[in-house]
Amino acid sequence: MKQYVNDEIEKKREYTRNYYYKNREKVLKIREEYRKNNKEKISLSASLRRLSDPNRFEKNRIHHRNWASNNKEKISEKNKRWRDENKEKRNANAKLRYAINSAKIMRPNICSQCNVECKPHGHHEDYNKPLNVIWLCQACHSRKSPRTVEV
Numbered sequence: 001m002k003q004y005v006n007d008e009i010e011k012k013r014e015y016t017r018n019y020y021y022k023n024r025e026k027v028l029k030i031r032e033e034y035r036k037n038n039k040e041k042i043s044l045s046a047s048l049r050r051l052s053d054p055n056r057f058e059k060n061r062i063h064h065r066n067w068a069s070n071n072k073e074k075i076s077e078k079n080k081r082w083r084d085e086n087k088e089k090r091n092a093n094a095k096l097r098y099a100i101n102s103a104k105i106m107r108p109n110i111c112s113q114c115n116v117e118c119k120p121h122g123h124h125e126d127y128n129k130p131l132n133v134i135w136l137c138q139a140c141h142s143r144k145s146p147r148t149v150e151v
């Protein structure tokens, strides 16, 4: 039974393939039309498909790792640019980290905004005052600043 089903599927696939090769132009045109008219539907169903894939994190990680190993220069360039553009931020975070490690500052164990128990991030309103931070959980912090930097 299973073999039969597989054969049927294979046959169908073969047929679709042949049809595609013979009518490529036509198929592509129809597809393009369909895409144009159903942009929202397509992006929704594509994202639903991605979200319903239980291996999506693993796949994503592999994909990213492959991309990263082929784009080492791009990455180190990007990192360097980020470091240059975020000197103040890095300085402030380094000073804060040092203060925490040397027990000059105590990191609380709750978020000061939503009171959830966590290891909150120190959020700087002003990088010139590195020890002046608001303690926020990851969720509250990412709502505050688009990029979260762990301290």
Ligand SMILES: [Zn+2]
Binding pocket: 111, 112, 113, 114, 115, 116, 136, 137, 138, 139, 140, 141
């Ligand atoms: Zn919070």
